[in-house]
Amino acid sequence: MSKSDAYTQAGKTAVLQNIHGTVEFLQKYPPFNQMDMAHLAYLVENCQMRFYSAGETIIKPTDGPVEYFYIVKQGHVHGERPHSAKRGTETTFEITSGECFPLAALIGERATRTEHLAAEDTFCLLLNKPAFVKLFSLSNPFRDFALRGVSSLLDQVNQQVQMRAVESLGAQYSLDSRLGELAMRQPISCPPATPLRKAVQLMHEQHVGCIVIVDPALKPLGIFTLRDLRRVIADGSSLDQPIDSLMTLEPFYLPPDASAFEAAIAMTERHIAHICLVEHERLCGVVSERDLFSLQRVDLVHLARTIRHAGTVETLAALRSDIQQLVERMLAHGASSTQITHIITLFNDHTVCRVIELTLEDLGDPGVPFTWLCFGSEGRREQTLHTDQDNGILFEAADSVTAADMRRRLLPLAVEINQRLAQCGFTLCKGNIMAGNPELCLSRHEWTRRFNSFIDEATPENLLKSSIYFDLRVVWGDAHGCDLVRQGLLKQVANNSLFQRMMAENALRQRPPVGRFRDFVVARKGAEKDTLDLKVQGLTPFVDGARLLALAHGVETCNTLERLRELIAKGVIETLDGAAYEEAYHFIQQTRMQQHQLQAKQGRPYSNRIDPDSLNQLDRRILREAFRQAQRLQSSLALRYQL
């Protein structure tokens, strides 16, 4: 080695040592903590470091296409957009150490839409664009991060949750497993003319609980299970009949790409034990209840069936703790908050239906067909295990005199149902939003009149009521009347811009707890010191925003996530915005449920308040980002309704 080579070598290792310090700093933050050392070193070598004093502009819309990828090394940056409705500007986001900007503008090769200002004395690392492009092509974590911004952070959390689940079970476990992978063996099938005896023989030889009857193109025509065989024998039917006269027609099926979760839900909803897998109209597998159980050890279907057939309210009340255990187990196994709320809603619906049926058996049929409605979070299918009753009754009556008479007959039944639900763990509603309340046991016309009065006379009280009642859904009984009420409601809201504006004002009342300079805005004193409310401050802005937009644009569904999806489909919300809202909502809900689970484990009462400092750094950062999405939704409402 010549001397000059030796020097270059010495120089290089020494410089690397110094670059190393910056690399070490970056490695505390995603996506840098997942990038290769060589890519990180390349990144740092292509950076310059700049200082911005408090209040100084870093980039602004008039600067033209963005030339650098900025990483905050120290300090705080905030984004300000001109207020469209008002004069002045509003802070749209806040960026702190280890975070980057402006991804969208840089990738879109355009100017930033937001002025980025140093909120305090700030150092940024500036990566030049050619180096950014090179890293973008070389490093997968960097590319994912750049393309998906916040979303990829959320994915990381989900991966973490799943990893924890795998660790605790010591095996691959997931409700997200593809059904195609669960149905290991070839499905057993036969043509429609097969004699029953032969079909059963086939099932016996193959050790399966069901056989699918298919046409020559393998399209499923029907299904025959061991349970059906029991019935056939009990009926004394001949074993030589062709099977198509005994099979269940049009069997339920799912595509092989559907998840184990979907199958479990379908089995729970439909009380079936086998699901055909069909692709391109051809039978390609069968998944049984047992396949799912061996996978997940979570006895969803069995529990649902037990509830549905419970003989007394006492049994239902006792099953409540089973539901709780099941939900806790699922949460511990990494089920998502959406899956959990879905399951809880299903069990709650089953319980309500069974209570109604048992009460009808005990008190006798009132002779008036009625529909059991639910409102609020139950209406939105967003219940946790700890919810109040919010319900009502709808019936058909020709005039007000008949309506009053029917009400008199229905009320004792309704009161009893409310009491029995309370026995099963559905706390009585303090605001008396219950079917036993004569004001909530109404004919279809009365409901419509009541709802119209909320809309026409938008007092604060009526706005509050509409935020509960307008999230309505049928739990038991004929759904037609409720559909008509809903359609009338949507029409009224669509035509009343004043009401929409008032609702928008209402939706802006709960401000997400993120501040301009600090991470989170938390309570300053009292028992709630240092905490914030995940439900009221985090979820409510999304729920209120989605309700308003859904009602104003004729979206019938009540679930917040479904509302967002339909609003995207209708072009009311931009796709990317909608996806970000969805993820943010999902994350806050997940955090809330994990919090509940922790509280249960520690024997503390359930609370929606959380100290953000108790979260790990990644979760804290995403939670803050999720609240920011709530802020964005609110500012878009403010813009839309010119508030």
Added chain:
Amino acid sequence: MSQFTWFTGRGPALLEAQLDRRIGLAAPASLDHRPLGEQRLVVLDLETSGFDMKRDQLLSIGAVVIERGAIDLGQQFECTLQRLDHKVGPSVLIHGLAPSQIAAGSEPAEALLAFMEFVGDSPLLAFHAGFDQRMLARALKQSLGYSLRHRFFDVAELAPLLCPQAKIPRGGLDDWTRYFGLQAQQRHHASADALVTAELALILFSRARRQQLDSLQALEQRLAGWRRRQKVHLI
């Protein structure tokens, strides 16, 4: 050739190629009115075997560049000098350079030439610059027979001048990094110290611009006045 003999007589023995490189070194640029944002500056920090400016030796050089108002992390200089006669003294506790590292260092004439090529005609910036200036000048004289004439600016002097509100009249690098909440990656490592000094300089330049002192010449003038006032205060 005459120069070569001149050096073989009284100065260090240099290879012809090294002599050529020494001749090729840029003369320092004179200070002008160009805004600080357009000024290239080299921020350096030296580790030495002690604080005796006559006897102690230069052991390592760390430097970063401020160009177009930013620290360019791609342009850094760091080099440990080979000192065969180096004895471990108490200063090892400060700079942390092991004898083996020093023995493996670059040959001093090569290292210093490379450094001066890196500096070019740019003015230099250091914390307690007087010390670095004299140690560097002596090393350049000894190893290269080169007279250092580059302008030095002392961040230790600029800081209290531009931020009197900090009330740190005679503070060290640690005092100022703490005041501005900066984080040195590894204190008393020449290049890490140079980096944190450069960060400090960026803050100070931003303060200077606010006080309409947006060139080295303007800063130089203000410093002269400030030094006079400091003397008066001392009397």
